Structures are given as structure tokens and as C-alpha cells.
Amino acid sequence: MSNPVLELRDVSRTFRVSRGLMRGKTDLKAVDGVNLTLQRGEALGLVGESGCGKTTLSRMLLGLLAPSSGEVLVDGKPLDAKDRRERARRIQPVFQDPYSSLNPRKTVQQIVATPLDVHNVGAPGDRAKTVLDTLDMVGLPRRVADSYPGQMSGGQRQRVAIARALVMRPEILICDEPTSALDVSVQSQILNLLLELQKELGLTYLLISHNLAVVEHIANRVAVMYLGRIVEVSRTADLFRDARHPYTKALLSSVLTPEPGLGVPDTGLGGAWPNPMDPPTGCAFHPRCPRAMDVCSRVRPATTPTPAGRVECHLETETV
Amino acid sequence: MTDTLLKVEDLRVSIPLDNGTLNAVRGISFDVRRGETLCIVGESGCGKSLTSLAVMGLLPKRAKRTATTLAFDGDEIGNLPERRMARLRGDRMAMIFQEPMTSLNPAYTIGDQLEEMFLAHRSDGRRAARARALDLLQKVGITGAERRMGQYPHQLSGGLRQRVMIAMALMCGPDLIIADEPTTALDVTIQAQILHLLIELKREIGLSLVLITHDLGVVARVADRVAVMYAGEIVETGTAQEIFANPQHPYTRGLLDCVPAPGMTKPGEPLGTIPGVVPSLIGELTECAFRERCPLAHDACRRPIPLYPVGPGREVRCVLADRDERTGERRATA
Numbered sequence: 001m002s003n004p005v006l007e008l009r010d011v012s013r014t015f016r017v018s019r020g021l022m023r024g025k026t027d028l029k030a031v032d033g034v035n036l037t038l039q040r041g042e043a044l045g046l047v048g049e050s051g052c053g054k055t056t057l058s059r060m061l062l063g064l065l066a067p068s069s070g071e072v073l074v075d076g077k078p079l080d081a082k083d084r085r086e087r088a089r090r091i092q093p094v095f096q097d098p099y100s101s102l103n104p105r106k107t108v109q110q111i112v113a114t115p116l117d118v119h120n121v122g123a124p125g126d127r128a129k130t131v132l133d134t135l136d137m138v139g140l141p142r143r144v145a146d147s148y149p150g151q152m153s154g155g156q157r158q159r160v161a162i163a164r165a166l167v168m169r170p171e172i173l174i175c176d177e178p179t180s181a182l183d184v185s186v187q188s189q190i191l192n193l194l195l196e197l198q199k200e201l202g203l204t205y206l207l208i209s210h211n212l213a214v215v216e217h218i219a220n221r222v223a224v225m226y227l228g229r230i231v232e233v234s235r236t237a238d239l240f241r242d243a244r245h246p247y248t249k250a251l252l253s254s255v256l257t258p259e260p261g262l263g264v265p266d267t268g269l270g271g272a273w274p275n276p277m278d279p280p281t282g283c284a285f286h287p288r289c290p291r292a293m294d295v296c297s298r299v300r301p302a303t304t305p306t307p308a309g310r311v312e313c314h315l316e317t318e319t320v
Numbered sequence: 321m322t323d324t325l326l327k328v329e330d331l332r333v334s335i336p337l338d339n340g341t342l343n344a345v346r347g348i349s350f351d352v353r354r355g356e357t358l359c360i361v362g363e364s365g366c367g368k369s370l371t372s373l374a375v376m377g378l379l380p381k382r383a384k385r386t387a388t389t390l391a392f393d394g395d396e397i398g399n400l401p402e403r404r405m406a407r408l409r410g411d412r413m414a415m416i417f418q419e420p421m422t423s424l425n426p427a428y429t430i431g432d433q434l435e436e437m438f439l440a441h442r443s444d445g446r447r448a449a450r451a452r453a454l455d456l457l458q459k460v461g462i463t464g465a466e467r468r469m470g471q472y473p474h475q476l477s478g479g480l481r482q483r484v485m486i487a488m489a490l491m492c493g494p495d496l497i498i499a500d501e502p503t504t505a506l507d508v509t510i511q512a513q514i515l516h517l518l519i520e521l522k523r524e525i526g527l528s529l530v531l532i533t534h535d536l537g538v539v540a541r542v543a544d545r546v547a548v549m550y551a552g553e554i555v556e557t558g559t560a561q562e563i564f565a566n567p568q569h570p571y572t573r574g575l576l577d578c579v580p581a582p583g584m585t586k587p588g589e590p591l592g593t594i595p596g597v598v599p600s601l602i603g604e605l606t607e608c609a610f611r612e613r614c615p616l617a618h619d620a621c622r623r624p625i626p627l628y629p630v631g632p633g634r635e636v637r638c639v640l641a642d643r644d645e646r647t648g649e650r651r652a653t654a
Binding site for chain 2: 049050153154183184185187188189191192195210211212213214216217218236237240250251252253254255256257258259260261262263264265266267269
């Protein structure tokens with residue numbers, strides 16, 4: 001692992017949340033001791049159920065949220081609040097819903113030019129040209145520059161959001177559910193675009209998605225998150241062939257591929273999503289785990305390296 | 321008692337707008353047999369949700385509905401007065417919506433809302449309603465049902481709320497449930513659980529299910545029969561096996577090519593796309609609605625295309641469907 005462009009070292013984030021009227025406050029550990037690296041030019045998928053901390057993690061990477069503890073390193077150097085502009089130049093977000101992430105009162109030209117204006121990049125006259133070049137890049141006709149988001153389809157809007165992220169020529173795109181709000185025929189266009197852009201510009205992606213089929217298609221590596229912790233990291237092909245963590249297995253088994261006759265599998269997970277304000281002791285997954293052992297409720301499992309990555313599960317140390 | 325529970329013929333929904341009439345549903349026909357799951361699949365704006373609302377008589381006021389037949393269990397319901405329709409709705413036919421947070425009332429407890437459903441249609445009293453609600457909450461896999469009855473919707477997770485919605489739909493023991501994207505807002509793990517539950521319940525109780533979805537994975541795993549909708553029309557019908565193994569309409573084929581599927585598509589390779597956009601639904605169609613986006617478009621599609629029967633229970637709205645490879649002639653005679 002030579003060249004991590006982005007690195008999280010033991011990063012945690014805690015929120016003070018109210019427990020309800022008159023019951024005081026408590027700490028909610030949204031992200032808990034996460035170590036993760038992003039190699040230059042790779043696409044890392046981040047999967048997990050809602051509430052597991054995926055978005056909090058991405059907000060810390062974007063510098064929108066400071067970690068409670070731990071470090072975020074870019075090119076091996078820690079970035080603190082003072083370097084916000086520098087960070088924004090290199091890391092840009094694409095959000096889920098292009099209906100709410102674009103200002104409806106601004107034209108496409110204005111929306112895409114905003115990062116240039118904020119960072120004061122280039123002469124104002126050149127900016128218009130940069131915007132048009134970027135529209136070419138994401139496959140939008142130049143004539144939409146004067147349109148408003150309301151006049152565009154969902155797929156076009158998501159292309160505008162991608163153009164806005166690319167206009168600064170960043171190295172890293174943090175894509176938070178980039179196609180979840182789109183129809184399947186539009187989703188495939190956006191996924192194709194992301195793949196093309198990665199090839200052309202050598203971009204690095206963090207792709208956050210609950211759609212494992214999308215992650216399998218785009219990502220080289222996948223990190224699986226459960227209740228604030230990364231429980232498994234693996235090369236994508238290995239993960240889909242031979243997942244180690246019972247939670248990853250359950251996630252994979254709930255992917256409904258378009259194959260008639262197979263029915264809907266019983267994931268064996270149960271519905272008991274744990275309370276993040278009062279997380280289970282030991283391995284956080286043990287109350288739902290079909291293979292939970294005695295030790296799982298007492299001791300937090302250590303991180304064990306695997307041929308394709310790493311996993312946090314007692315089964316790994318018990319059986320080997 | 322007939323084998324066909326729901327029969328819909330030439331259903332149309334139109335909405336008058338300032339610049340013309342929006343024909344959202346353009347004469348669709350289908351039927352649902354007892355104990356069967358029909359999936360209506362299509363992308364946003366194809367009219368699938370309005371179809372379900374039209375059947376339930378829940379269309380917005382300004383939308384106009386016409387149908388030559390709209391029959392439930394052999395009885396015409398298309399012209400029932402609202403009072404009679406309300407008696408049917410929730411009793412013998414029930415609906416599950418996509419977003420359980422907006423379809424549950426935040427100001428009433430789960431128990432109150434479940435009981436209300438029962439009390440509105442039965443005169444067995446509150447005690448019977450409560451017993452039924454408890455029973456159903458357990459059946460849909462909610463633990464601690466007694467405690468949940470006293471809770472408000474915001475105290476429940478999305479998956480639990482959707483289970484409550486299913487329990488509510490089952491309160492009066494309906495024959496038909498129409499579920500509009502019941503799992504779209506949920507995590508994949510919860511989606512699998514909810515669908516698993518729906519299939520189990522369906523088998524156990526023998527009810528019929530109309531599932532509206534855009535997710536082809538869900539369709540493949542749940543449907544007995546499938547109707548693919550595009551621009552307010554049904555473009556293809558068939559069993560799930562037929563639709564996925566041998567899609568006949570270019571739109572169906574295009575949709576299937578768009579979907580990444582582990583083990584079926586090659587990671588990193590370009591996915592199929594459907595170029596262009598859905599045509600305006602204002603006014604009448606003068607040619608095949610898919611023509612502008614179709615890779616196989618030719619002169620013969622410059623007219624409205626009817627549904628051609630291409631097999632038992634199998635219809636395709638395409639002039640190219642089911643051609644004899646040798647002669648180029650259509651096999652089935654329409």
C-alpha cells in the first residue's frame with residue numbers, strides 16, 4: 001500500500017444528544033475508531049445500513065465536521081480547520097438528491113461556477129470557459145448553461161452536481177448515494193459517467209451506497225460499516241465471493257438480483273437494530289449475529305488481517 | 321366467487337392542466353387472480369402509482385378516471401359512491417404506501433391507529449380490535465407487541481413502521497393488498513425481511529398482491545406475473561420467468577440491461593443505457609411512445625401500437641415482437 005491519498009487514523013465522532021424531555025443528555029458515538037485509507041485512483045465503496053455512520057464519516061472527510069478524536073490525513077499530512085480551502089480544492093462531494101442539492105434560483109452556469117468564485121480560481125472571464133469545458137466533460141450540452149435546475153431531468157441535474165464537483169479539478173470525489181434518487185435507466189448513465197471520468201481524470205472515489213450491486217460495479221475495494229465501526233474491508237471480488245464477517249454475508253444475501261424463481265432469502269438478521277445511544281457490549285453485531293458465541297458479548301473482536309483486507313470478528317481468531 | 325379477483329379494463333387517468341390534458345394512464349387492462357402476485361414495474365412518471373390509486377378510488381380530486389371495467393370480486397366498483405367505496409377500502413382491499421412515516425398519523429399511538437382500522441369496518445368492539453392488533457403485530461414479527469401498541473410512529477424505526485403498515489393493511493383480512501413501493505425507502509436487509517414477510521403472509525392467508533415497484537430485483541424475486549409500464553401504457557406482460565428470460569419489448573430489454581447485478585454484469589464495464597427522455601404525456605400519442613428512444617425504431621412504428629398477444633397471458637406493444645425468424649412475419653395473429 002504505497003500511496004494513500006486520504007487516510008483516517010483512529011477517527012471517532014461523538015454527538016451529545018438529548019434522551020428526551022427531562023432525561024438529560026448522552027453521548028452518541030456515530031463513528032468509533034475508524035482506520036481507513038484511500039489509495040490514489042481507486043474506488044472505495046462504503047456500505048452499511050442507515051444510521052451506521054457512513055454519512056458522518058463522509059462529512060469528516062469533507063471537513064464539514066471535525067473528528068472528536070483521531071486524524072484525517074491528506075497525502076500523509078494532517079489537515080486542520082485552517083486548510084479548509086485547500087481541502088475543498090482536492091476533495092469534493094456529490095450528494096444523493098439532485099433535487100435538493102442544487103439551488104433552484106441559479107442557472108447551471110452559476111451553480112457550476114460557484115466553487116471557482118469562492119476559491120477565486122482564474123480570471124472571471126476564464127471561468128465561463130472552464131464551466132463549459134466541465135459541462136462537456138459530464139456529457140451535458142453547452143446550451144443548458146443558462147437553464148435552471150427546475151427545467152432539467154433528474155439525470156441531468158445529477159450531471160450538474162458532478163460538474164460542480166469537478167470544476168475545481170479535485171483528486172477525490174466523495175459520492176454519497178449518487179444514484180439512489182434516480183431511475184434505473186438514468187442510474188446506469190450516471191454510473192457509466194463516473195467510470196469514464198475515473199479513467200480519464202484518474203479520480204479517486206469514495207462511493208457511499210446501500211446498493212451493493214452499484215458498489216460491486218464501481219468499487220475496487222469495499223469497507224463494510226456497522227454501528228460506527230468498519231467491520232470488514234476487502235477487495236470487491238473477494239468480498240462478493242468469500243465474505244468473512246457474518247454481517248457482510250447477511251448484507252450480500254439481501255441483494256435481490258433480477259433472477260426469477262429464487263424468492264426472497266431469509267437473512268436471519270432479525271429486526272433488532274441496536275440503539276446507538278446504548279450500543280451492545282463486545283461485538284456490536286452480536287445480538288443479531290446468527291453465529292454469535294459467548295465471547296462476542298464480552299470482548300470487542302480484534303482486527304484480523306485477511307488475504308484481501310481485514311475483518312473484525314471473533315470467528316476469525318477462533319477457527320484459525 | 322370467481323378466480324379473477326380484480327379486473328381492470330381500459331383504465332384511463334387524466335389530469336387537466338393549463339396547457340392541455342395530461343394523460344397519465346392511457347387505457348391499461350390487467351387482472352389479478354386469487355392468491356397471485358402481480359408486479360407493475362416502470363420508471364417514475366410511467367403512471368404506475370396513479371394506476372394503484374385509481375383502483376383504490378384515492379385519486380386526487382382533479383384527476384379524472386374512466387374505465388370500461390373496474391371489477392372487484394365480480395362486482396363493478398368503478399361507479400360506486402364514495403361512501404360504499406370507503407366501506408370496501410381497508411376492509412376487503414387495502415393499500416400499503418411507500419413512506420410509512422407520512423402515512424401513519426404522528427399524533428396517535430400505533431395501537432389506536434390499528435384499532436381504528438378495525439372499528440371502522442367491524443362492530444365487534446374495541447376489545448376484539450385490540451386482540452386482533454396484538455395478534456397481527458406479532459405475526460409481522462414485531463417483538464414486545466404490547467409495548468409497541470402504546471408507542472407513537474416516531475418511536476419506531478423505518479422497518480418497524482412498515483411492518484405496522486402491513487399489520488394495518490391486514491386488520492380486516494383483505495382479499496387484495498396493493499403495495500406501492502413498500503420497501504423503496506428501506507435498507508436492503510430490511511427490504512429482504514419485509515418482502516419475505518409479505519410472501520409468507522400471502523401464502524398463509526391466500527391474499528392477492530399487486531406490487532408497484534421500479535426495482536427489477538424485487539420484481540424477479542416476488543412476482544408471479546409482471547406488467548411493464550411506459551408512458552402510461554402497459555408495454556409488456558408475462559410471467560416473471562418469461563419477462564426476465566425472454567424480454568420482448570425493447571424498453572423491457574433496455575431496462576434489464578441498465579441494472580448492475582453481482583455475478584451477471586461485469587464490474588467496471590459500461591452498463592446499458594436508454595438514451596433520451598420519456599415523451600410528454602400531454603395530449604394523445606401519435607406513434608409508439610418508445611419510438612424516440614428505441615434502437616429498433618423504423619417506419620412501421622409511426623403509428624399508435626396496440627398490444628399484440630404473443631402467447632397465453634403474454635402481450636407486447638411492439639410491431640417487432642414475436643416475429644418468425646425465417647419469414648419475418650408475426651407468428652401470432654392479433
